[in-house]
Amino acid sequence: MTSTDDFRFHAHELMVDLDAAxxxxxxxxxxxxxxxxxxxxxxxxxxxxxxxxxxxLNKRSYPDHNVTP
Known part of the structure; x- marks a missing residue:
């Protein structure tokens, strides 16, 4: 799974729980x-x-492409 797919999958789980609550x-x-x-x-x-x-949503789980090493 790509990181985008991972994001969508986990986001969907969280939204379903929030919606149910x-x-x-x-x-x-x-x-x-x-x-x-x-x-x-x-x-x-x-x-x-x-x-x-x-x-x-606020967690930075992706690399910052604008920062040079």
Missing amino acids: TAEMMKLISAHQLSGPEWERVTQWQHEAYERWMTY
């Missing part, structure tokens, strides 16, 4: 369940999924 949060909001252990679990999941996504 956000969908669960929206279901709880629609059900007016904005407190309690399930709300805490889902908001923590959504927060962590978002943080993993942002960390991945």
